[in-house]
Structures are given as structure tokens and as C-alpha cells.
Amino acid sequence: MLLPTARRTCVFAVCVASVSLAALVHGQTVFNAPPSTIPDAFNLNSGDVLNVGAGGVVGTGLRANAGSIINVEGGTVGVGFSANAGSQVAISGGTVSGFMTHVGSVLSVSGGMLEGGAWIGGMASISGGAISRPFRAVQGSAVNFVGAEFMLSGVPVAENTVTLDRFTNADGVLTGTFEDGSPFIFSPLGRYGSDELQDVTLTSVAIPAADLRPRSIATDISGDFAGMRSGQEFTVLPGGVLPGNFSAVEATLSVEGGEVGRNLKVASGTVSLTSGSIGDYFYAYPGSTVYIDGGSVGAGFEAFDSDVTITDGRVGNLLQAHAGTTVNMTGGRVDSIEAHAGSRVVISGGTVGFGGNVVSSVVAAAGSEIVISGGGVARSLRTVSGAGVELIGGEFSLNGAAFAGTNITLGDGDVFTGALSDGSAFIFPPLHGDRLEGVSLTRVPLAPADTTPRVVDTPQTKGPSGLRPGQRLTLRHGGTLQANFAVVGGTLEVEGGDAGAGVEVVGGSVDISGGVVGAGLRVQDARVDMSSGSIGERSAAYRGAVVSITGGNVGTRFNAFEGSRVTLAGGSVGPSFRTWEGSDVEFVGGEFQLNGEDYDADEITLVGRGGPVQVFAGVLSDGTPFVFSPQANPIGEELRDIKLTRTSLPVADLNPKVLDTPLGNGVNGLRPGQELTLVDGGELPDNFTAIGATLNVAGGRVGRFAEVVDSTVRISGGKVDVGFQAHNSQVEITGGEVGALFEAFPGTVARIDGASVRGIGVYADAYVELFGGSEVEYSVQVLSGSELKVNDATIGGSIEAINGRVTFTNGSVGGSFGATASDVVIDGGSVDGSVTIFNNSKFRISGGSHAARISVGYGGRLEISGGQFTGGLTHREGTVDISGGDFWNLTSISVADTLNLFGLEFYLDGMPLTGLTPHLGVVVPERDQTLSGILADGTPFSFDLNSTSGAGLHFFSTDARLTVTLVPEPTTVWLAILAGCSLLSVRSRACRQE
Structure with a gap:
């Protein structure tokens, strides 16, 4: 910008003072971090120099324009760093995330870490450091790797250039060692962020000799060690930490504790995990061997032409078995597996999948081979034509009748049950998400089912899972069952303990009088009676299910599907309770109200999130209040043709109460005129509901998804967990901690004075005021005619106003501020x-x-x-x-x-x-x-x-x-x-x- 001379000098001084990091050196503007922090979206122009040292912080969206120079020797550079034509960048240390260079730029990397991927379009020389996937040297770039030991798929590279992409060397793996001694692995293989090398030049130089002495660590060396070379052995002990983007080439890594960061890459090497953890996105490239006998592996583990053995421990979602890979699972847990063409997966024990998971437990692609002879498999086993899937066991039954065939394909309404060769029961119904096509059945003799009633009061982690016809099991305090427990014609009584996630019931019964049944309970052609205890989220009743709830606690997203019968006479139910066409659902209780008015009809239907907010409330026969609303979050309730049966209710005790111990079993809520004060030591369960009452929280804890209607809530201490919702209520928050997302629905007035709330949603004519130094960690949503007033408050995330009103007189917003059809004033x-x-x-x-x-x-x-x-x-x-x-x-x-x-x-x-x-x-x-x-x-x-x-x-x-x-x-x-x-x-x- 052009200014008069005197004013230009003044403005430059103001610019420097405001950023507090610039100095003039020989006509250049030099920025040093530290001591200063470089803000987001910072632009470097011709003559500008940025030096980032140890402890330096550069925000996101850094842009280096023509004539600028960047030296990164330490610290961190945020995602979105872009080097444009004419810029020069030298990286010798620190961490640079999400990096991009363009044609005409010059990059030198001799150390540090390129995290979160790099896209190289200009000239680059790389002689050291660690580089995460995806690394992409695109067409038109001029990239040079400086080092030695260059191998393409285990064979020395004959040329001085190499190309790897989806079309050239599509299954190739380039390994080597940079000049600083750091090994590297690049490959286009994989589902998550594959590498691309276009005509990359390989320059051979002398490199340090590899130290072949076995080594172990029990400390954090994440800044000093980038990988392992051929013949090296390394052990991570408890307390030890290896960095992300660690590469092991023809080496042996043993993890006996501690942790290994994400993006571990192994080529023709061995990894053994008995304790500790390996982060997300672990890649075992061809020729590798992986043993998992404990600990945990994060999501996105991919194996290519490798051997994987799992005997214990846990592997996160989406274990990918690619061509040439064999996975042998005898124990432990894998959250989900995908078998690609040319792979073989053998499951003889352990559990695959878990209740409530939103992805399929097992996916068998055409050309893959899966053999299941034991263990437990959660809902959503999916096979396709051309996949070789085999079930080994007996007692096969289709829709309740013995099945004598040697292969099976299931129709939409089918239910296929049986027992695997280890005696574990299984259930595969398409209604639960399973898809079996051309699955072969191999019969083997089974040990007779032991029909002697059994009591479990200790953890059960090994052996057969589930109940076969005629079996009975009673679970008591201290007992746990393996995940994906299947009840086929048996009886499960839960008096205490934890039955785990993924329980499926067909042709049998479950009686819950205490304890926990985890997420993803599925019931079909069976009965469930619940008088106490709890059922986890994403549970469902399908065709032929009869579910009676007279007490206890039901988690979020319970579904009553066509052909099911559900009676709700007591207990509490979490948000997103949904009934579907053809279901038969009955509420037994009284004091039914719709939008604050008495509701006298014998049925009610409330569906759809559009239009005015609808609130249906009442009291169940055990005295527990309830609230349902199609507009409530996470996804709103849907009530279709609910039968309302009126019965006498217990008399409400109107004497004010103070709670300093966990509430335990019984009425989980407050009725009109009641008052409760929660103090230290007190605890309210999930789904606590108050109608026309007063709740004072001075200490203790309020569980998830508390909901109030026509009530007064005062929070001055303690903790209110996630999902607190208020309808037409007065809410005062002056202390304590409120989790995300606190939601104020129509008629609610909330004043938050000097308190901490993790996130806020303001809906349709509600009003929320933040003042007195209040803090919101995440976002605030202002929707549908609602109003937000901010005066002296900090919002760490964003404000999103859609048809709302916002007045902002003091405070700060760290993230975005969006306005659509809204009125915003910032003073x-x-x-x-x-x-x-x-x-x-x-x-x-x-x-x-x-x-x-x-x-x-x-x-x-x-x-x-x-x-x-x-x-x-x-x-x-x-x-x-x-x-x-x-x-x-x-x-x-x-x-x-x-x-x-x-x-x-x-x-x-x-x-x-x-x-x-x-x-x-x-x-x-x-x-x-x-x-x-x-x-x-x-x-x-x-x-x-x-x-x-x-x-x-x-x-x-x-x-x-x-x-x-x-x-x-x-x-x-x-x-x-x-x-x-x-x-x-x-x-x-x-x-x-x-």
C-alpha cells in the first residue's frame, strides 16, 4: 500500500509492534520464532526471512511467497504450510505438518519430521529426517533423495531415478537410508494416503554404519530416532516412546510396553507387541511378520503380503488384509477386518467387532478367503460373491429349523444360527446388518452343550462364547463376559457384572435385574425383561422381540423395529429413542403432556425434525419422569403410534432433598414441585429427567443426557456430563463444569457467569448470556430465532449463527464465526x-x-x-x-x-x-x-x-x-x-x- 512518507514509517512501526517478531537485517525483515509465535495465515513476502527454532510455534496456513526464505531448525509449523514459486525452505529439525511446495520453489530437508503428508511440486533435496504418508512428488517436480541402500521391493535399484504410483510399480516399495542415517519407506500401496514418486532422483553418498547391537529404551526418544536399518533389533520397554512416522527396514522391533507413534512403517521386518501400544496407521509391507499377544494397535492397520498372528490384545477399526497376507487370530479383539482379494483370514478364537460399532465387523471381498471356527463375531459380517468364506461347526439352523445344506445365502428376513467348532454360539441375521452369500458350511462334531445352570462372578476372557439351546447362565457382581456374546435358545440372567458389548439374542431370553449389558444389544424372536441395571447405546428390538422395561437405564439410540413389541413402564431412556412403522410400543404411566399442555389421547405420534419444537413428557408407572422430542439431539426421537396406558402413580415426595451419595436404583428424575440439591459425593445416573422441578448442583456429578422441562437449574459446582438439555427452563451456571453439548431449547433462559461449558447449542427462541469471564471450550450454535449475548467470555472454538441473533461486546473467539440469515453485532x-x-x-x-x-x-x-x-x-x-x-x-x-x-x-x-x-x-x-x-x-x-x-x-x-x-x-x-x-x-x- 502507498502512503505518504511520514505515515508509512509510522505504519511500519505499528506493524512490527503488533506482531512483536520482526527485525530489520540488511534490508530484510527477519521473523524469529521463538521468542514470538507466528499467527495463523501468516504471509512472507519478498525479502522476508522466517527462522523457526526449538520451541518455536508457527500457526496454520503459513505462506511463503516469492523472494522469502524459511529456516526450520526446531519447533512446530502448523498444517497448510505452502511454499510458492520463488521461495526457499530449509528444514533441518522440528515438525512441519501438511506441507505443500509449488513449481519454482526450492526445498531442502536434512532433518526433522514432515508430519501429516507432503505434496512436492517444486525442486527438493531430501537427505534426512522422517516423512509421513502420504508423500507425493508429483509430475513436474524435481525431487532428489540423497542417501544409500536404495531398494525397490527388496531388489537394489538399478537406475538413478524411480517412479511409484498407481500405474507404475503400483505394488512397489522403495526403501533406503538418507544421508543422516534415517531409513525411509515409500509405497503407493494402501488405503489411507498412499505415496507417489514421479521420476525421483536417487543420489548415493556415504552414510553412517548401522549399529547392530540390540538396544532397548524406557524413556521418550521421539525426537532422536527416525527408524531402524537392516539387522537392527530394538525393544520398547514400559515408559519408552518412539516417534510417529517410524520406519523399520529388515529389522526387528519388540514392543513390551510404552508406545510407538502413529504411521509405523515396516518392510521385510518383524514386529512383536506384548504390551504397550502402536498408534493409528501401522503399515506392514511385503515380507513382514507381526505378532500381537497383548497391548493395542490403533485404527487403520494395513498388512501387505505379510503374516499377522493375533493371540491377545486389541486391534482398532479396519484391519486391512491385502493380497498375500495371512491373518491368524486365536484370541484378543479386532474391532473390524477387511479381507481383500488374495488374502486369508483364519479366526479360531477372540472376538471381531463390537456392539455399537458403525462399521462392519468382517468384510470379505471377492477373491479373499476367511475361515471362522471359533470366537465371537459381532453384527455385520458381510460377504460377496466370489469370496471364500467358511464356517466350521454344527447345530446350523435357518429360521428356527435345522439346516442341512453345505453352503448358505441369506435373504433379508432370514436368521441363521449355530455353534462354531469351539462351542461358541453365533447369530447371523440380515436385519442386524449381516450379508452372507455363498458361505460354505463344514460340519464337525461338537461337545454336547452343558445345560447345568452356570454362575459367573469372575472375568471370562477365554474359551467358548455364548449360550446354546437349553443353557442357562447367571452373571453376578465381578463377572464379565466376552464381547459379542450370542444367546441362541438359552437363558441369560444379568444380576450384576458386565455382559459386554454386542450381545445378540435369538430364540432365548435375557432377564436384567442389575449390572450392565453393553452397547449394541440385538433381540430377535426372543424376550428381554429389564427391572434394573443398564443397557448400552445403539440397542435394538427386531421382529418377534418382546421387551419389557420396568426399571433401569436404557442408553441412547434404542430402536424398536417392525414386528417388535416394547413396553416402557419404568426406568429411564436416553436420547434418540426411535420406533419404526409396524412396531408395537406402549408407555405405561400418567401425567402425559404435549408442549406443556395435558395430553388426553390414547396414542401419540411425533416424527420429523422440521417445524416447531415438540416436547412430549410424562411419568412412568414407577414414578420416573420422561421427555421425548423429535428435535432433541443427537438425532431426535421418533414416536409412531405409541399406546398410552394410564395407571396410578406413586405420590411425589415434595420435601427438598440433599444427595451426597450415588442415587443408585430407583426413580431417576424429579417430578413437578420436587427439589434436589446435589453436593460432593452425590451422583445422578445417565438420563436424569426433571419436569417442573428444581435441581441445584453444588458438587458431585450429573450423568450424561440430563434433560429438564419447565424447571429451574442452578449449577455452582460439581460436573454435569455431556448432553444436558433444557426446555422452557431457567438455567444459572456460576461454577462447576458442564460438558458438551449443553442445549437450550425454546423458552429457556440460561445465564452463564464465570463458569466453564464445553459447548453450547441455542435453539428457537431460547436465550443464552455468557459473562463474567466464562469459557466455552468448543463451539456455540445459535439457531432458529434464538439469541446469544457475550460480554467478557472466551470461546475457544467457533460461533455458528443460522437465523439467530448474536451480540458480542467483549471476549474472544478462537475459531470461526459464521453467520447465515442472522443478525450479529460486535462491539x-x-x-x-x-x-x-x-x-x-x-x-x-x-x-x-x-x-x-x-x-x-x-x-x-x-x-x-x-x-x-x-x-x-x-x-x-x-x-x-x-x-x-x-x-x-x-x-x-x-x-x-x-x-x-x-x-x-x-x-x-x-x-x-x-x-x-x-x-x-x-x-x-x-x-x-x-x-x-x-x-x-x-x-x-x-x-x-x-x-x-x-x-x-x-x-x-x-x-x-x-x-x-x-x-x-x-x-x-x-x-x-x-x-x-x-x-x-x-x-x-x-x-x-x-
Whole structure:
């Protein structure tokens, strides 16, 4: 931007002071981190130098433009770092995340870590460090690997260039060692972020000799060790930590404790895990052997032409067995497996999948081979034509009748049951998500089912799982069952303990009078009676199921499907209770109300999230209140043709109560007129409900998904867990901790004074006020006519207003601030992330200091009359009015629609614009000149009207409508009516220099 000389000097000083990290060295601007922190979306231009050392922090979206230099010797650089043409980047230490270089840039990597992937389009020389997947040296780049021991799929590389992508060497693995001694592995193989190397040059140099002495660690060496070379042996002991992106080439890694970071890569090596953990995205490339006998492996483990043995421990979601891989599982747990063509998976023990999982437990692709002879398999075993899937066992039954066939394909309504060769029962019904096509059945003699009643009061981790016809098991305190416990024609009595997740019941019965049945209970053609205890989330009743609930606690997302019968006469039910067409559901109780009015009908249907919020409340026959609403979260309730049976209710005790111990079994809620004070030591279960009552939380803990209607809630201490919802209630939060997401529904007034809330949702005519130094860790949503007022509060995440009203007078927003069809007023504070304004929103800023990148889109209107702005302004569509504010440190501006400036003086390339009439807008058609002046609040401004865009340039499209309006003086009256100034007539002129 062009300024008079004296003013330019002043503005530069202000810029340096505001960032607190710049120094002038021989005509360069040098930025050092530390001591300073580089903010998000920071731009380096010609002559700028950035040095990042140990402990330095660079925010996201760093951009190196032509003529700039970056040296990273330590610290961290956030995701979205982009090196443009003409820039130079040298990385010798630290961590750089999500890195991209463009044609014409120069990159040198001799150490450190490239985390979260790298996309290289320019020139690059890499001689050291660790590099995560995906690494992509794309077409047109010039990348050089400097090192030795270069091998392509185990064979020395004959050429000095190599290409690896989905078409060339598609199953290849490039290994080697960089000049600093760090091994590397690159391959296009894999589902998650494959590598790509286009004509990468390999330059051989002398490298340090490999130390072949066995080594072990019990400390964190994540900053000192990038991998293992051929013949090396390494043991991680408890307390030991290896870094992410660790590579092992023809080496042996034993994990006996501690942890190994994500993106472990092994080629022709051996990994043994007996304790500790290996992070997400573990890649075993061809020729590798993996033993898992304890500990845990994160999600996204992929094995290529390798051997994997699992005898204990746990493997996270989506173990991928690719061509040539054999997985032999005799114990432990795998959350889900996908077998690709050419792989073989043998399951003879352990459990696969778990209740409540949203992905399939086992997927068999065409050309794969899966043999299941023991253990437990959760819902959603999916096979396709051409997959070789075999079940080994007996007692096979289809839809309740013995099945004599040697292979089976299931129709939509079928139920296939039986026992595997180890005696474990299984259930495969398509209604639960299973898909069996052409599965072969191999019969073997089974040990007779022991029908002697059995009591379990200790953990059961080995041996057969489930109950066969005629068997009975009683689970008591201290007892646990293996996950995916299947009840086929047997009886399970849960008096205590934990039955685990994924319990399936067909043709038998379950009686729950205590203890826990975990997530994903599935019932079909069977009976469940529950009087106490709890059932986990995502449980369901299918065709032929009869479920009677007279007490206890039912988790979120319970579904009653077609053909089921469910009676709810007591206990509490979590959010997202859903009934489907053809189900038979009955509520037994009284005091039924719809939207606060007595409800006298004998049936009720409430479905659909659109329209006004509907709230159905009442009291079940045991005295427990309930609340259902289609608009409630996570996904809302759906009630279809619910039968309402009225019965006498216990008399409500209206004496105020103080709770200093866990509530335990019994009524889980408050009825009209009741009052409860929770103090230290007190605990309320999940799904606590209050109707017309008073709840005081001074200590203790309120469980998940508490819900109140027409009530008063005062929180001054303790903890309220996730999912607290308030309908037409008064809520005061002055202390304690409230989890995400606290939701205020219509009629609710919530005042949060100096307290901590993890996240807030404000809906349809509700009102929430944050003040007194309150903190919101995550986001705030302001929806459907609701209102949010912020005065002295910190919002760590974002504010999203959709058809809402927001008044922000002091405080800070660390993330984004979005407005759609909303009215927003900002009088002070700061917004540091991004601002987006769309669809008939009016966004007014009169004060504060804002580093946000502001974007105005279709139908949006932004009015700025004050404040300081150090981010960027992108104006694609809509209208922007500027009558005040400090824009000297604005990093970028791009204008493509209407921008109206209101000021005391205007200059074009330093010459005054004369002949302006007060309060009458004038169109400025000129481009490629500098428009400057003094805004209506007395603040100077200067914009370069560049007609072409470019890095670090102001951009004013030739199609944009830019106007200036002369304001005689910055009077209070004039500033108050600026919002209507766009309605004044605007005359066009050919601006001239005079």
C-alpha cells in the first residue's frame, strides 16, 4: 500500500509492534520464532526471512511467497504450510505438518519430521529426517533423495531415478537410508494416503554404519530416532516412546510396553507387541511378520503380503488384509477386518467387532478367503460373491429349523444360527446388518452343550462364547463376559457384572435385574425383561422381540423395529429413542403432556425434525419422569403410534432433598414441585429427567443426557456430563463444569457467569448470556430465532449463527464465526479464526481487535464502523460498508462486489477527490491506483486498487462496485444512520486527478 512518507514509517512501526517478531537485517525483515509465535495465515513476502527454532510455534496456513526464505531448525509449523514459486525452505529439525511446495520453489530437508503428508511440486533435496504418508512428488517436480541402500521391493535399484504410483510399480516399495542415517519407506500401496514418486532422483553418498547391537529404551526418544536399518533389533520397554512416522527396514522391533507413534512403517521386518501400544496407521509391507499377544494397535492397520498372528490384545477399526497376507487370530479383539482379494483370514478364537460399532465387523471381498471356527463375531459380517468364506461347526439352523445344506445365502428376513467348532454360539441375521452369500458350511462334531445352570462372578476372557439351546447362565457382581456374546435358545440372567458389548439374542431370553449389558444389544424372536441395571447405546428390538422395561437405564439410540413389541413402564431412556412403522410400543404411566399442555389421547405420534419444537413428557408407572422430542439431539426421537396406558402413580415426595451419595436404583428424575440439591459425593445416573422441578448442583456429578422441562437449574459446582438439555427452563451456571453439548431449547433462559461449558447449542427462541469471564471450550450454535449475548467470555472454538441473533461486546473467539440469515453485532473483543457472512445476514463490527479472515458471500452484509483488523477480507458477493476501523495491518483484501467507503477525505494516487457532495455516494471505476483517505471515525486508510490478483496484493475486480461517500464530520448521529446510507442515491463519476 502507498502512503505518504511520514505515515508509512509510522505504519511500519505499528506493524512490527503488533506482531512483536520482526527485525530489520540488511534490508530484510527477519521473523524469529521463538521468542514470538507466528499467527495463523501468516504471509512472507519478498525479502522476508522466517527462522523457526526449538520451541518455536508457527500457526496454520503459513505462506511463503516469492523472494522469502524459511529456516526450520526446531519447533512446530502448523498444517497448510505452502511454499510458492520463488521461495526457499530449509528444514533441518522440528515438525512441519501438511506441507505443500509449488513449481519454482526450492526445498531442502536434512532433518526433522514432515508430519501429516507432503505434496512436492517444486525442486527438493531430501537427505534426512522422517516423512509421513502420504508423500507425493508429483509430475513436474524435481525431487532428489540423497542417501544409500536404495531398494525397490527388496531388489537394489538399478537406475538413478524411480517412479511409484498407481500405474507404475503400483505394488512397489522403495526403501533406503538418507544421508543422516534415517531409513525411509515409500509405497503407493494402501488405503489411507498412499505415496507417489514421479521420476525421483536417487543420489548415493556415504552414510553412517548401522549399529547392530540390540538396544532397548524406557524413556521418550521421539525426537532422536527416525527408524531402524537392516539387522537392527530394538525393544520398547514400559515408559519408552518412539516417534510417529517410524520406519523399520529388515529389522526387528519388540514392543513390551510404552508406545510407538502413529504411521509405523515396516518392510521385510518383524514386529512383536506384548504390551504397550502402536498408534493409528501401522503399515506392514511385503515380507513382514507381526505378532500381537497383548497391548493395542490403533485404527487403520494395513498388512501387505505379510503374516499377522493375533493371540491377545486389541486391534482398532479396519484391519486391512491385502493380497498375500495371512491373518491368524486365536484370541484378543479386532474391532473390524477387511479381507481383500488374495488374502486369508483364519479366526479360531477372540472376538471381531463390537456392539455399537458403525462399521462392519468382517468384510470379505471377492477373491479373499476367511475361515471362522471359533470366537465371537459381532453384527455385520458381510460377504460377496466370489469370496471364500467358511464356517466350521454344527447345530446350523435357518429360521428356527435345522439346516442341512453345505453352503448358505441369506435373504433379508432370514436368521441363521449355530455353534462354531469351539462351542461358541453365533447369530447371523440380515436385519442386524449381516450379508452372507455363498458361505460354505463344514460340519464337525461338537461337545454336547452343558445345560447345568452356570454362575459367573469372575472375568471370562477365554474359551467358548455364548449360550446354546437349553443353557442357562447367571452373571453376578465381578463377572464379565466376552464381547459379542450370542444367546441362541438359552437363558441369560444379568444380576450384576458386565455382559459386554454386542450381545445378540435369538430364540432365548435375557432377564436384567442389575449390572450392565453393553452397547449394541440385538433381540430377535426372543424376550428381554429389564427391572434394573443398564443397557448400552445403539440397542435394538427386531421382529418377534418382546421387551419389557420396568426399571433401569436404557442408553441412547434404542430402536424398536417392525414386528417388535416394547413396553416402557419404568426406568429411564436416553436420547434418540426411535420406533419404526409396524412396531408395537406402549408407555405405561400418567401425567402425559404435549408442549406443556395435558395430553388426553390414547396414542401419540411425533416424527420429523422440521417445524416447531415438540416436547412430549410424562411419568412412568414407577414414578420416573420422561421427555421425548423429535428435535432433541443427537438425532431426535421418533414416536409412531405409541399406546398410552394410564395407571396410578406413586405420590411425589415434595420435601427438598440433599444427595451426597450415588442415587443408585430407583426413580431417576424429579417430578413437578420436587427439589434436589446435589453436593460432593452425590451422583445422578445417565438420563436424569426433571419436569417442573428444581435441581441445584453444588458438587458431585450429573450423568450424561440430563434433560429438564419447565424447571429451574442452578449449577455452582460439581460436573454435569455431556448432553444436558433444557426446555422452557431457567438455567444459572456460576461454577462447576458442564460438558458438551449443553442445549437450550425454546423458552429457556440460561445465564452463564464465570463458569466453564464445553459447548453450547441455542435453539428457537431460547436465550443464552455468557459473562463474567466464562469459557466455552468448543463451539456455540445459535439457531432458529434464538439469541446469544457475550460480554467478557472466551470461546475457544467457533460461533455458528443460522437465523439467530448474536451480540458480542467483549471476549474472544478462537475459531470461526459464521453467520447465515442472522443478525450479529460486535462491539469489542476479538475474533481470531475466520468470519463468513452469507444469505441475508447483517454483520456489524464497531470495535475490537480481529485477526480473522473475513469472507462475505451471497446475500451477506458487513458493516464496519470501528475496530482493528489484521487478517484478510474476501468479498465475493454481497455488500460491505466501511466507515471506520484500522486496516493498516490487513494481510489481504479481495473485492468482487459492492464496497462502500464513508469518510472525511479521499485521495486517488495521492491527489484529493474533489467535487464530492456530502452523503452522496460516488462510484470509483479506476483500478491499478491507490485509494486512500480518512474514514468517518477519523482513521486513515489506504487500499491498492489492483485489477489483477496475486500473493500479498490487494485485489479490486473491475466488476466490483466501489463507492466513496463524503461525511462532513464523524458525528454520533451520522454514525448511527450509516446502515441506511446504501439507500442513498449514488452517482457515477470518472475520478480525475487534480
